[in-house]
Amino acid sequence: MKRLYISPPVAALILAIILFLLSGFLPNGFGNDINIAIAQATNILRLSVFLGVIAAGQTLVILSGYEGIDLSAGSVVTLTAILTYVLVNGRDEKVFYAFLIALLAGALVGLINGLGITFLKISPFVMTLSMSGVVTGLIIIINHGNVSGKVAPIMTRLIARPLSPNIPIPNAIIIWVIFGILMWLLLERTTFGKHVFAIGVNRVTSRLSGINVNATNLAVYSLAGALAGFGGFLVVGNTGVVFIALGQPFLFPSIAAVAVGGTLLSGGKGSYWGTMAGAIVLTLITSLLTTMQMPESIRRVVLGATLLVMISIYGRQRGFRQ
Amino acid sequence: MSRSLSAQHIVKHYGGVVALSDGNLNIQSGEILALIGANGSGKSTMSKVINGVVDFDGGQLLLDDKPVQIPSPQAAKNLGIATVFQELSLVPQMTIADNIWLTREPLKSTKAINRKLINQRTEELLALFEGTLRTKIHPELPVSTLPPDEKQIIEILKAISLNPWLIILDEATASLDSRQVDRLFELIRRWKAEDKAIIFISHRMEEIFRIADRFSVLRNGKTVGDGNMKDITDKQLVQLMIERENVYEFTKASTAAEKTTSTNPVYLEVEDLETDTIRGISFKVKEGELVGIGGLRGQGQRDLLLAIFGDIPYSGKIKIKDQAVHFKNPRTAIKHSIALVPGERAREGLLYIRSILENLHLPNWDKYGFPLKIRKAQEDARKIGLRLNLVMASLMEPVSSLSGGNAQKVVIGKWLLRDPQCYLLDDPTKGVDVNTKSEFYSLLTGLCKDGKTILFYSSDDDELIGLCDRVLVLHDGVIRAELTGETLTKENLVAASLGVTNGGAA
Numbered sequence: 170m171k172r173l174y175i176s177p178p179v180a181a182l183i184l185a186i187i188l189f190l191l192s193g194f195l196p197n198g199f200g201n202d203i204n205i206a207i208a209q210a211t212n213i214l215r216l217s218v219f220l221g222v223i224a225a226g227q228t229l230v231i232l233s234g235y236e237g238i239d240l241s242a243g244s245v246v247t248l249t250a251i252l253t254y255v256l257v258n259g260r261d262e263k264v265f266y267a268f269l270i271a272l273l274a275g276a277l278v279g280l281i282n283g284l285g286i287t288f289l290k291i292s293p294f295v296m297t298l299s300m301s302g303v304v305t306g307l308i309i310i311i312n313h314g315n316v317s318g319k320v321a322p323i324m325t326r327l328i329a330r331p332l333s334p335n336i337p338i339p340n341a342i343i344i345w346v347i348f349g350i351l352m353w354l355l356l357e358r359t360t361f362g363k364h365v366f367a368i369g370v371n372r373v374t375s376r377l378s379g380i381n382v383n384a385t386n387l388a389v390y391s392l393a394g395a396l397a398g399f400g401g402f403l404v405v406g407n408t409g410v411v412f413i414a415l416g417q418p419f420l421f422p423s424i425a426a427v428a429v430g431g432t433l434l435s436g437g438k439g440s441y442w443g444t445m446a447g448a449i450v451l452t453l454i455t456s457l458l459t460t461m462q463m464p465e466s467i468r469r470v471v472l473g474a475t476l477l478v479m480i481s482i483y484g485r486q487r488g489f490r491q
Numbered sequence: 492m493s494r495s496l497s498a499q500h501i502v503k504h505y506g507g508v509v510a511l512s513d514g515n516l517n518i519q520s521g522e523i524l525a526l527i528g529a530n531g532s533g534k535s536t537m538s539k540v541i542n543g544v545v546d547f548d549g550g551q552l553l554l555d556d557k558p559v560q561i562p563s564p565q566a567a568k569n570l571g572i573a574t575v576f577q578e579l580s581l582v583p584q585m586t587i588a589d590n591i592w593l594t595r596e597p598l599k600s601t602k603a604i605n606r607k608l609i610n611q612r613t614e615e616l617l618a619l620f621e622g623t624l625r626t627k628i629h630p631e632l633p634v635s636t637l638p639p640d641e642k643q644i645i646e647i648l649k650a651i652s653l654n655p656w657l658i659i660l661d662e663a664t665a666s667l668d669s670r671q672v673d674r675l676f677e678l679i680r681r682w683k684a685e686d687k688a689i690i691f692i693s694h695r696m697e698e699i700f701r702i703a704d705r706f707s708v709l710r711n712g713k714t715v716g717d718g719n720m721k722d723i724t725d726k727q728l729v730q731l732m733i734e735r736e737n738v739y740e741f742t743k744a745s746t747a748a749e750k751t752t753s754t755n756p757v758y759l760e761v762e763d764l765e766t767d768t769i770r771g772i773s774f775k776v777k778e779g780e781l782v783g784i785g786g787l788r789g790q791g792q793r794d795l796l797l798a799i800f801g802d803i804p805y806s807g808k809i810k811i812k813d814q815a816v817h818f819k820n821p822r823t824a825i826k827h828s829i830a831l832v833p834g835e836r837a838r839e840g841l842l843y844i845r846s847i848l849e850n851l852h853l854p855n856w857d858k859y860g861f862p863l864k865i866r867k868a869q870e871d872a873r874k875i876g877l878r879l880n881l882v883m884a885s886l887m888e889p890v891s892s893l894s895g896g897n898a899q900k901v902v903i904g905k906w907l908l909r910d911p912q913c914y915l916l917d918d919p920t921k922g923v924d925v926n927t928k929s930e931f932y933s934l935l936t937g938l939c940k941d942g943k944t945i946l947f948y949s950s951d952d953d954e955l956i957g958l959c960d961r962v963l964v965l966h967d968g969v970i971r972a973e974l975t976g977e978t979l980t981k982e983n984l985v986a987a988s989l990g991v992t993n994g995g996a997a
Contacts, residue, residue: 239946245908358861358862358865359863360861363849363852363856367842367849370842371838372840373838373840374839374841375804375853376820377855378825379822379854380822380853437845438845
């Protein structure tokens with residue numbers, strides 16, 4: 170009998186839709202009011218953007234294989250959020266400058282990760298975990314725990330508000346869609362993207378086929394850092410405040426989003442579409458549980474369990490035993 | 492006690508693919524049965540049915556004439572059936588002794604592993620192959636430090652340590668050199684005398700005729716013939732396997748290619764090349780020449796190719812078209828129009844879970860601009876597929892869906908698009924079926940005709956003699972003999988491989 174095959178991104182998206190529809194039946198759900206339903210869906214999507222962008226870098230490092238992971242993503246988000254906050258300090262004209270600095274700072278942390286992993290042969294887990302500590306520590310040393318700054322009005326307008334009053338789609342979602350297309354182009358339509366998959370599957374084969382494995386790996390970690398930096402920029406534009414624990418709550422979900430999206434945690438196979446769907450699923454579950462006034466502890470249990478269920482479903486689909 | 496095993500009308504599907512449609516096999520103790528068939532004919536599936544690795548969909552197994560279930564490899568072991576796997580089943584980080592006795596470690600009264608006993612028993616097993624092992628081998632060496640042939644021998648010893656009555660050798664000789672094969676055959680004859688039964692699976696016809704008493708031929712999942720070896724010729728066997736005429740002449744047929752390379756300019760020149768395993772090698776190869784590298788396994792052939800390709804450090808001089816080069820990595824070698832087909836295709840040549848398309852284009856993506864012109868890439872890949880007669884469902888299927896021979900075509904195919912001037916081939920026909928082999932031979936002779944230079948290591952002596960203009964025989968890291976024309980005979984090749992210097996060869 171032929172087993173019905175659903176690709177992971179689609180599976181995650183279907184799960185998100187089912188969960189969303191079910192949420193309508195909750196006591197304070199949207200019931201049968203279509204307008205409220207659309208508003209709620211839009212809001213969930215808007216909230217997914219931040220996790221989605223941060224998880225983009227995570228997707229890259231996980232795809233690059235050989236236990237690739239970026240545990241410094243959370244602290245990079247905090248770092249670049251604070252940098253943006255301080256550098257912009259309420260001035261619209263400084264936004265672009267701050268944006269570049271955020272990307273560069275993220276890329277620098279990523280580059281150091283990449284150097285340690287590629288040339289010192291430190292395992293990605295240990296390297297990025299250590300860098301996470303280093304970055305968080307540096308933030309505290311430099312700021313002494315208090316920062317003064319302010320986001321610029323233009324950031325709020327670009328990130329949190331809709332494009333125009335007539336089109337009630339927040340800009341963040343539009344940015345995300347464009348970002349998604351760019352990520353797809355990067356992974357599927359550039360030599361670099363093909364090389365990322367290749368080194369994720371087999372680095373000996375890659376090397377013997379003429380791929381510069383070290384350079385590719387270095388680029389992957391640097392880019393992942395830059396993307397986390399971009400995430401930090403977006404997050405602060407949305408929240409308008411910064412604090413030292415701002416980024417850390419994104420770390421576990423960023424890995425979970427990649428996994429729920431069907432990317433092999435061992436590397437070499439997956440997509441950013443999947444990660445986007447994964448980010449939506451995780452954000453949806455979190456906000457549902459929040460609406461249901463579940464405590465943080467229950468939320469963690471449910472998020473963890475979702476991850477396990479999705480991964481085990483994908484595992485079964487690959488035909489574990491003939 | 493005489494024992495027997497019989498598989499009757501075995502059917503096995505993998506999804507929609509029929510691996511076995513009517514597999515039959517009978518074997519009794521004291522008998523050596525050759526299980527023969529082209530790649531993908533169901534030999535490996537048949538052996539996996541018998542040793543409990545796969546569950547079959549129809550038919551039955553009889554042990555000593557009684558129906559029997561073999562639901563797991565462990566059950567097979569308990570019934571006295573041991574298998575030497577084609578894909579190695581050793582734990583690389585563990586020692587030789589620990590691998591052999593895994594799950595069956597001899598214990599002391601305190602339940603701790605009896606190291607002394609385990610090492611002593613391992614020494615006894617290693618002694619079976621004494622004199623054919625290159626390194627000073629010791630029970631406590633980690634398996635990862637061993638070359639492929641010695642890993643294969645450990646695999647054989649592991650099976651033997653079970654003291655089985657039935658031993659399945661699935662391509663166990665594929666990575667062994669001739670001395671090791673000779674020893675294995677001595678052992679097989681000894682086991683036969685001890686009333687054990689052996690199922691022998693091999694692509695090497697000559698080995699089958701040397702060792703087997705009976706044969707059973709599979710074609711497309713069906714047993715199409717069995718009988719005594721002495722009643723059949725190699726030609727007849729090949730006919731049974733492939734339903735096509737005159738294929739056994741494959742090697743000789745391709746030697747008809749013109750050999751007018753003597754006036755061509757030299758393409759590759761190697762002088763005093765030294766690596767960890769090579770101790771000073773010099774030779775020249777002309778454009779359009781197909782030069783073979785022979786010798787026992789692990790005599791430096793692999794290192795020679797990898798050094799030229801820039802993958803391992805070396806000292807000495809390498810010149811390409813009279814220009815001194817020293818490649819620091821394969822990337823630069825590829826830019827200088829050199830291609831390598833590595834020896835272990837799964838580990839070194841392919842991205843197993845990625846598509847055939849991506850595997851074919853692995854070194855070529857830079858040719859397709861930004862954004863990558865996927866349609867053009869697909870078109871080019873399809874052309875390569877046609878040129879190589881690649882049997883596949885679609886370009887988007889993973890390489891893991893291909894049979895061994897077709898997967899190997901992908902490894903070669905990825906270079907064809909770049910049209911390199913020089914090919915370095917590391918035993919490209921290992922574990923490949925007869926059909927694919929003959930396709931390779933015509934591909935290689937075709938490339939030479941186009942003026943490409945080919946350096947071709949093969950563990951198959953007949954192949955070297957049939958295909959090459961000239962064969963360099965490596966022994967212990969040096970060129971022991973250079974055979975060409977009249978001197979290129981099997982006797983000389985074998986003699987030089989064994990390090991015997993006989994007057995006429997050099």
